[in-house]
Every structure is written in C-alpha cells, then in structure tokens.
Amino acid sequence: MRFRGLNGLIGTTPQEASALLVESLRYVLFDGHISSTHSAGHLISGRGIMVDNATYEKVVPPNYANVLVPKERQPNEKKIESTDSNTRSLAKKLVPNTKTIVSIDSEGNEHRISYHACYPKARGRYSISPAMVVVLTTLMSNAFEENFSNIGDVFEREMAKFLFFIVQAFHGRPVRELVDFIVGPSAFVGKTAQKILKRNTTVAFDSVALRIAGADKNHVNLWTSGDGASSHAWIEISPPGLGSADIVLHIPKVITIPIQCKDVGNPFSYHEIAKALNSMLVNSNRWKNPDQSKEYAGGHNDYAQALQAVEIAFSDAQQGDITIPEGTVTPSAAA
Structure with a gap:
C-alpha cells in the first residue's frame, strides 16, 4: 500500500500522461533538451518516468560523453543577459560536471580525487523503459476514440x-x-523529397489528431487548411x-x-499512386499521365529502379503544369 501511495503517476489524467510521455521522449532523443514545463529531475525523481544514465568516473571511458552543466558565475564576473526580451534568461557557458573529493590521511596530508559525470553516447543521457511507455499510453487510452481503442493491437495501429x-x-x-527518425538511414529518398528536406522547414502545427479511415467526404476535408489561422496535423490509418x-x-x-x-504481391504502379495522391494537390490540380508513350513502371528487378521510375513520372507531371504542393513527399520517400 505504501508503494502505491508513493506512485508518482497516481491520479494522472490522460492529458497529463500524454504531455509527460512527449516531454520524456524529447529528453531521451535530444541531448541538452531543457523543458520549461517538466524538468529532468521532476520526471526522474518526482514521477519516476525516466532514468538518468550518468555515472561518475575518474577517467571518462571511450564512447562516453561528459555531462555539461552551466558554469557558475564568479563574484567579479559580469552578469550577461540574453538579448531576447521575451526570455531575458542568463547566458551561461556549459562546462563538464566534475566533482572533487578531498580527504586527509592520518599524517595530515590532503588528497584530491576528481570524478567526471558522463554517460554512454549510444544510450544517451536519459532513457525511458518500454514498460513505462506502456504505462503512460495505457493511462491515456481514454483520450482516443472508442473505435480506435477497440480495433486490436495490429501493426498499423501501433505505428500510428x-x-x-x-x-x-x-x-x-x-x-x-523527423523524416530521418521515421524512415531510417537506409531508406530511399527521392529527389523531390530531398529538396523539401534541405529547406529550413520546421515541424509546426497547432494540433494533431489520430483517426481511422473516415468517409471520403471527410477525407477530402482533411486536406483543407480550414480558416488559415490554425494548422491541424493528422495521422490516419x-x-x-489511397491503397498504396x-x-x-x-x-x-x-x-x-x-x-x-503490409507487403503486397503486385507493387502499385505510378499511375495508381499518383492518382490516389490527387487530393494532396493544391488548387484542385489533378494528376494526369504526362506522356502515354513513356513506360515508367513495370518489369523492374529491384526497388531502386522502381523508385527512379516514380521520380521520372512525377518530374514529367510537374513539367506538364501539374503542381505538387509544398511539403508533399512522393511515395518513394516513404520507403
């Protein structure tokens, strides 16, 4: 009973569980992340969600990184404030976290031993266990639509x-x-998608929704920008x-x-994929086969050839005054 009473997640609402999981993922994925709402100490000691992988060593082992902390200001050092009037936060230099232990032996001699805080680079400073992820997602199960929660633990649902x-x-x-994290370093990324990824575009939206296949009418409405003032992202199973x-x-x-x-016995042709992506095209511009005499797909022995065929098809489509909206990744980028 005492253990249950000390549970840091007792009474957590679905909304809180979602925020805790997202913030924990940021700490795990991005070294040096600092949250204005949930400190690392709170998520570790207060909530018991994350694990601090830092240890103190006399010599930092290979493949380990130093834990960096803000340098303490000396009495004669001037205080430097950020030029950002919104934050006005102190600009502090980060230095390795080192602790020195001083001991005196029986003869009165002083000995100093320094320990350096460090963590394995492969694991990162913080981590979260799969079991804790399950706990948090279970706590927020009521936040999803009932039909979504009852469809079973199929791969598509877990991926979504x-x-x-x-x-x-x-x-x-x-x-x-984001794309590198989702598709992985071994994915084939087409030329059109590469142009998008090279821009200084950031992941920005006001809300994100998770849903299962809706009516065709709703499907079309999902692609509209609404009032133009808000950006609503979504993930649909x-x-x-869009059979591809x-x-x-x-x-x-x-x-x-x-x-x-899912694996498919017969790969989708570029015609099928491009036509299915019509609803993604701006200004209701519809895709059409730019040149009926060209054979873009079929008979390919490997994926690289198929990817090249799709790229040629979309390239010809753009030359034929067919506009692909900014930010749309062609199917070759989703491999």
Whole structure:
C-alpha cells in the first residue's frame, strides 16, 4: 500500500500522461533538451518516468560523453543577459560536471580525487523503459476514440500511435530530423523529397489528431487548411482511396508521408499512386499521365529502379503544369 501511495503517476489524467510521455521522449532523443514545463529531475525523481544514465568516473571511458552543466558565475564576473526580451534568461557557458573529493590521511596530508559525470553516447543521457511507455499510453487510452481503442493491437495501429507521439516530440525541430527518425538511414529518398528536406522547414502545427479511415467526404476535408489561422496535423490509418498507404501523416505546409506497412504481391504502379495522391494537390490540380508513350513502371528487378521510375513520372507531371504542393513527399520517400 505504501508503494502505491508513493506512485508518482497516481491520479494522472490522460492529458497529463500524454504531455509527460512527449516531454520524456524529447529528453531521451535530444541531448541538452531543457523543458520549461517538466524538468529532468521532476520526471526522474518526482514521477519516476525516466532514468538518468550518468555515472561518475575518474577517467571518462571511450564512447562516453561528459555531462555539461552551466558554469557558475564568479563574484567579479559580469552578469550577461540574453538579448531576447521575451526570455531575458542568463547566458551561461556549459562546462563538464566534475566533482572533487578531498580527504586527509592520518599524517595530515590532503588528497584530491576528481570524478567526471558522463554517460554512454549510444544510450544517451536519459532513457525511458518500454514498460513505462506502456504505462503512460495505457493511462491515456481514454483520450482516443472508442473505435480506435477497440480495433486490436495490429501493426498499423501501433505505428500510428508511434507517429502520434513522435510528431509531438519533434515539434519545433527541423523536418529532416523527423523524416530521418521515421524512415531510417537506409531508406530511399527521392529527389523531390530531398529538396523539401534541405529547406529550413520546421515541424509546426497547432494540433494533431489520430483517426481511422473516415468517409471520403471527410477525407477530402482533411486536406483543407480550414480558416488559415490554425494548422491541424493528422495521422490516419487505412486512408480511403489511397491503397498504396496503410497510414498517412499530414502536417499542413510542412510534409505528407504515406507509409505502407503490409507487403503486397503486385507493387502499385505510378499511375495508381499518383492518382490516389490527387487530393494532396493544391488548387484542385489533378494528376494526369504526362506522356502515354513513356513506360515508367513495370518489369523492374529491384526497388531502386522502381523508385527512379516514380521520380521520372512525377518530374514529367510537374513539367506538364501539374503542381505538387509544398511539403508533399512522393511515395518513394516513404520507403
């Protein structure tokens, strides 16, 4: 009973559980992250969510990184304030966290031993266990629509939930970091998508929704910007009319990523994919086959050739006055 009474998550609402998980993911993914709402100490000691991987060593081992802390200001050192009038935070230099232990032996001799705070680079400063992720997602199960919670633990659902949290964790970060985290370093990324990722675009939205395939009418409305003042991102499982994707992540004016989770016996042709992506095109511009005499797909022995075929198709489509909206990733980028 005492253990339950000391539980740092007792009485946590679904909204709080979501915020705690997202903030913990930011600490885990981004070294040096500092939150204005949840300090690392609060998430570790107060809530018991994260684990601090730092240890103190006399010599920092290989593949370990120093824990950096703000340098304490000396009495004769001038106070430097940030030029940002919104924060006015003190600009402090970060230095390695070193502790020195002083001991005196029986002969009165003083001995000093320094220990350096460090953590394994591969693991990061902080980590969160899979079990804790399950606990937090269970606490926020009531936040999802009932039909979403009752469809079973299929891969698409878990992937969609993963995207739901990751998109929030990467809010404010460069979009190329988000894509790299989702698709991995071994993915094929097409030329059109590379141009998008090289821009200084950040992941920005006002809200994010998680949903299962809706009606076709609602599906079309999802692509509109609404009143133009707010940006509503969404993640949809089994989007209607888009057979080449099991999940679609859409962040208005930032990026759209269709993801295929199931293996298919017959790969979708570029015609099928491009026509299904029509609802993503701005100003209701519809895709059309730019040159019926060209054969872009079919008979490819490897994925690289198929990717090149899709790239050629979309390149020709753009030359034919067909506009692909800013931030739309072609299916080749979602591999």
